[in-house]
Amino acid sequence: MEKKINHPLQKYFRGPINYTTCPGCGNGIISQAILWAIEDLAMDFDKFAFVSGIGCSGWIPSPSYNTDVLHVTHGRSIAFATGLKLATPNIKVIVTAGDGDTSAIGGNHFIHACRRNIDLTMICVNNQIYGMTGGQVAPSTPYHSKTTTTPYGSIERPFDLSQVAISAGATMVARWTTFQARQLRKSIAKAILHNGFSFIEIISQCPVQYGKVIGKRNNAVDMLMDYKNRSINVRKAKKLSPDEVKDKIVVGEFIEDKQVPELTQEVKRLRKEAVSRCQK
Amino acid sequence: MVYIDKEACKGCGICISVCPKNILAFTKDLNQKGVPYPKMIDEDKCTLCENCMIYCPDFAVVVKKDDK
Numbered sequence: 001m002e003k004k005i006n007h008p009l010q011k012y013f014r015g016p017i018n019y020t021t022c023p024g025c026g027n028g029i030i031s032q033a034i035l036w037a038i039e040d041l042a043m044d045f046d047k048f049a050f051v052s053g054i055g056c057s058g059w060i061p062s063p064s065y066n067t068d069v070l071h072v073t074h075g076r077s078i079a080f081a082t083g084l085k086l087a088t089p090n091i092k093v094i095v096t097a098g099d100g101d102t103s104a105i106g107g108n109h110f111i112h113a114c115r116r117n118i119d120l121t122m123i124c125v126n127n128q129i130y131g132m133t134g135g136q137v138a139p140s141t142p143y144h145s146k147t148t149t150t151p152y153g154s155i156e157r158p159f160d161l162s163q164v165a166i167s168a169g170a171t172m173v174a175r176w177t178t179f180q181a182r183q184l185r186k187s188i189a190k191a192i193l194h195n196g197f198s199f200i201e202i203i204s205q206c207p208v209q210y211g212k213v214i215g216k217r218n219n220a221v222d223m224l225m226d227y228k229n230r231s232i233n234v235r236k237a238k239k240l241s242p243d244e245v246k247d248k249i250v251v252g253e254f255i256e257d258k259q260v261p262e263l264t265q266e267v268k269r270l271r272k273e274a275v276s277r278c279q280k
Numbered sequence: 281m282v283y284i285d286k287e288a289c290k291g292c293g294i295c296i297s298v299c300p301k302n303i304l305a306f307t308k309d310l311n312q313k314g315v316p317y318p319k320m321i322d323e324d325k326c327t328l329c330e331n332c333m334i335y336c337p338d339f340a341v342v343v344k345k346d347d348k
């Protein structure tokens with residue numbers, strides 16, 4: 001039972017699997033969900049490229065995944081991923097980003113990638129805090145939270161990141177917590193196959209920096225059980241009043257629209273049209 | 281069969297909490313990191329559901345279906 005045996009996902013890593021995350025951090029559960037999704041699809045890992053920014057979530061693919069990984073500046077992962085996808089459209093590009101990375105410094109890149117409907121899979125690790133830098137407030141931190149930078153409670157209302165993505169035009173959007181690891185795995189697989197911008201938000205435990213905000217410091221188990229108790233599927237949530245869902249986490253697959261033109265294909269079409277115009 | 285790589289474990293307790301059969305528990309021993317790690321306490325009840333594997337943030341648990 002204590003014998004060392006290779007993990008079935010070991011083949012996706014360059015060397016021994018050795019995350020430096022804090023005990024119980026949700027990042028490792030999300031890493032598994034991504035790799036299990038790729039395993040389920042039986043796709044060649046070399047046909048993937050990962051792009052991540054600065055933040056704890058940036059270390060999910062970097063430097064350990066055994067395929068191309070770009071670890072870029074804070075907030076700019078979508079910008080790099082956009083360039084990469086336009087230059088090599090036949091590669092599946094997956095972005096892993098933190099909530100701060102996505103919605104604060106990278107907010108503009110985020111909404112425009114949604115609007116452009118470029119074929120990227122965005123995995124947004126929403127731990128509701130700036131984890132890596134010591135627990136500062138993020139645009140996704142709940143109202144009234146006492147963080148390092150809001151010692152008297154935050155006075156700004158948070159973004160609902162999935163709703164922002166939908167409003168900005170993303171064509172596949174889902175949200176799960178780390179407690180729904182199996183549903184998450186399925187949604188990631190769907191997102192990888194989706195031809196357009198897919199946004200997968202995961203409410204994920206940061207037992208160290210966010211744990212201390214909610215009185216669950218270093219208690220990943222309590223945080224996970226809290227997700228279990230508060231999660232409600234969007235289908236069920238639709239039938240309830242706003243007051244009834246106020247303290248819940250609405251999870252599920254929100255939208256999937258296959259009709260909207262995808263950006264790299266639009267570029268291709270434009271090129272063809274330009275060439276045929278020149279030949280006339 | 282459930283395999284636990286005790287040196288990869290960070291002692292978070294997640295695997296224990298997501299086991300539907302309640303058959304994982306911390307040992308009294310510590311690993312080299314100085315944290316307790318889980319042990320199987322009643323193998324016969326294990327359904328090989330894989331929860332302990334897929335929820336472990338540190339890839340320290342492997343569930344093998346073909347060698348029970």
Ligand SMILES: Cc1ncc(C[n+]2csc(CCOP(=O)(O)OP(=O)(O)O)c2C)c(N)n1
Nearest residue numbers: 054055056057074098099100101130131132
């Ligand atoms: C241009 C720039 N601004 C600020 C920082 C400092 N910084 C590093 S990570 C981070 C935020 C991390 O929060 P999040 O994106 O939510 O990732 P997490 O660590 O929570 O996964 C900040 C502000 C930086 N590295 N670069």
Ligand code: SF4
Nearest residue numbers: 021022025056131206
């Ligand atoms: S600070 Fe939070 S997000 Fe970062 S590794 Fe630790 S638990 Fe994970």
Ligand code: SF4
Nearest residue numbers: 289290292293295336
């Ligand atoms: S989930 Fe993994 S790291 Fe956490 S206690 Fe279990 S084996 Fe250890």
Ligand code: SF4
Nearest residue numbers: 299326328329330332
């Ligand atoms: S495989 Fe399932 S039943 Fe068996 S120990 Fe793991 S979580 Fe428990």
Ligand SMILES: [Mg+2]
Nearest residue numbers: 098099129131
């Ligand atoms: Mg964060």
